[in-house]
Each structure stands twice: as C-alpha cells, then as structure tokens.
Amino acid sequence: MRTLLLVVTILAALVPGVWCFIEVLDGNSLSFSSVTAFLPAVVGLLAYLNADSPAARNEVMVARSDNAEPAVAAHDLVLFDKFQLDLPFDPTVKLLREANFDADYRSEWLQPLNRFVEDWDNPNYEFIDASLEDSRAVLYAAARSLAFVFARETVPHDGNEGWRTVYPWRQRGGPRPEHIIESARVLNEAARAFVPVYEQFVRLARERLKVAA
Template sequence: MPTLADSRVAPPKGWDEFEDIVCSAAKNRWRNSDFTRHGRQGQEQHGVDVYGKDDKGQVVGLQCKNTCSGVTERTIEDEVENAEAFEPALRMLYIATTALTDKKIQAFVRTRSENRQAAGLFGIEILFWNDVWHDLTLDEARVYQHFPHLKPHAVTEREQPHDQRLFQEFQSVFSFVPAIQLLRDHDFGGSYPRKAIQPLFDFVEAWNQPDREFLDKGLQAALADLYRAARVMSNHLCDKTVPIGNGDYASVFSDQQRATGPRPEHVIEEARILNQQASLFVPIYEHFFRLCRSTLSR
C-alpha cells in the first residue's frame, strides 16, 4: 500500500501556495513551528521567502522558485547575492523549487556551498519538489492542510468500493506528473530524464492482470484501451531511445552519434515518430482519467 511519501503529487501552480507548502515542510524538517513567511508581496525580501531556526538554533532562510522547468546556476547566484542582505545573517540558504531533481545543479550547489563556508559565509542547498514533498509528509496533518483531497474518507479500505480503490491505486502509480506531463510537453528531439517516464513502464509491467480490472464495464474497456496504447508508447521509447551521459537521461541521439557529427536523418525521424505517438497517447490517458472521475463520483 503506497504511503503519502511514496505518492507522486503534482506541485502547486501558484507561487503563493508553494511558499505556504515550503513553510510547512520547513516546520517538519527542523521540528520547529516558528518558521514563517518573510514579509508580503511587494516588499523587499532580500532573497528569503521563509525563515526560522534549524534544529541547531541557527537561522536558515528558504527562497521559493515555482519553476517546474528547473533553476539555473545564474538564478542561484542571484538569490545568494540577495540573501547576503538578510538580517540576522543566515547560516544556510535553501533554494526550494517545484522542479524535478537535477544532478548537475546539485553538484554546482555543493561546490559553491563548500567554497562559501570555507570563506566564513553562509552555505547553500537546493530542495527539489520531491524533497519538499518528503518533508511535508513527515506530518500528515500538514499534508491534508494543503492537499485536502488526499485525506482518507471515513470508510475503511475494506468498505470502499472496489473500483474507487483501484482508481486510487492507479493514480498513485501513474499520475499525470511526471510521465504524462513529459509526454504532453516534451520534444523528443531532445533528451529527457528517464526517471520521469518510469511510471509508464511501471504501469505496463503490472496493470494487465485480473486483480487490476474494473467491475464497471465502461471503465474496464477504457483501461484496456489505455494499456494497449501504453504498450505501444513504451515499446517505441525502448526501441528509439538510449541512455546518455551517466544514464540519468535518454535520447534518440546517442553519445556515440553526438561524437561523430550532425544528427542523422533516421534520428530526426525517430524523434518525429515519438512526438506523434505521444500526441496520440496523452488524449487516451486523459479520457480514461476523466471517465473514472465522472463515473466514480456518482
């Protein structure tokens, strides 16, 4: 049974809500309810949106970046410079972002933090959405404060109708973020994080068996359509992409091909096919999801 920490929950779209979530997550991380948001909209914040004291009694600040596409090294440098003016002086600055984990940015932040601390300046760390979510789930009450729809209903799991339980399980395995969002928005001419597409393969591996069949015939027919489309999509990804770099990313354009010259025509064609297949698959997923929601809410 998936736990809250294991659930894949999409980050909020609004910056204001994200700052509230980061404040709650900070209270959980350092077991200190005194963390608070800094100032209000329109006021100078000196690179700090949330501040408080960590478990060692040291002042720490958090700068919130609601940027699913990630943060750049330049952005981090700018926020560090802004936070130098915060009073009292910080011991650590945390950049919290709604983006997926990025090893390159993590390495950059580690190096900059070590250099700064060696010079007697505050250190820096970066918290990606999965880090913020993990901290938030340390206190379920705070999770439900920001995500009330996740709060269990009064009925027990045994009493809950089969199809509703199955739809909840489906959402925990194959939610819109990150896999469907990537398939909808990504141009497969470029590389993509393999971790983001993994839910598609998890679904294909485990959702073609009797214990994951809906009792409602319409929902089961839609699930079967989705499963067939997911098999096609996953097969195309396996056939047309390969791991690149350290293996965290995949692309139709292999490292070996990159080293030998321009992108070959067959690579361009494979990217076109993947984009086409993704554009066919996403509406099937969305139809199934909406059908479940409308049918099970009656």
C-alpha cells in the first residue's frame, strides 16, 4: 500500500513537471498554471518522503508508546509480594474478620499487624503506582489505628502465657463487668472496619499489577 501511494505521488509531481519542461522548450518561459500545478505536487512528494523516513516512523512509534498503558514497575511487584508476607490474610486478617474479641486470642496471630505498623512507615515501602500508593497510605493509617485500639483494650493473659485478652484472669468470676463488655465491643467494631480496607487494597493491587488471585 505504501508503494502504491509513493507511485501515485511521484506521478502527481511528474505530470506537471513534464508540462513545465515542454513549455520551456517551446517558449523559454513558464505559464502561471503550470507552475501552480508543479510546485504543490513537488511539496506533496517531499512531504510524503519525509513522513515515510525511518526517523518519522520512530517518532510515530514513540508517540504510540507514550499513549500505551504504563508498564508495571518491578518495584511494585516485589513490594506487593512483601506486603502479603508481612500482613497475611491467614491468620491475621482472617482473625480480625471472624473472631469475637470477648474471648482470648494468641498474641502471635496479630503480631503481623504490629510489625506492619512498625515497618511500613518508610519511603522504601511506597508504591510507584500513584493510585496504589494512595490506597496503601489509607491502609497503613487504618492499621495503625487498629493496632493502637488493641494495645489499649487488651492485656497479656495472666493465666495463659502467649495469649492476650480483654478480661484479665485475676478479675474473672461472676458476671462480666461492663467495661470488659465495652472493650470487646470496641475491638470487634474496629477489627470489622479494618477488613474492607485491607480487601480493597489487595484487589486494587491485583488489578493494577496484573497479578492473578
């Protein structure tokens, strides 16, 4: 197709060129009509040849590349893998989604939440993808708030090492005090509110980074 266009463009310039040549032979002068036919045809041919040059084609390719979907940054892929290790769904987020915190829980199950809060306030753990980084910042703020609530409302279990509770063992006996019931309610609400923030970030990351579930 490009060859055919080139032939047509050359003929469009050749015909008025021959006309001008004949006029010069016959009368040693050019008419206004022949000149106005020849010059635009030559300009068109030069423009076509310039547009078909390798440099011009490269410019078009660069323009198309600029408009193409951005490539996924390797940094973001590695960072998302680290995120899934540092703040895993099982057992941490699963516990937050399902547990009733009026009961005792293993402190190790929520340790990833505490480590995430300690470690991820760090520019090295920021995503290059802007929308993903915005979502990570929201998630981090929610995780920090939740970790603070757990630190405030729970204590180490004084009758079962390695566990935490809202209800100290030495206070147990008889009806559960109102402040213990309130602590469990606050924890349950805070935990349930955090889970959708976590899930939204994970789904966005999979979409932006093109990671299969």
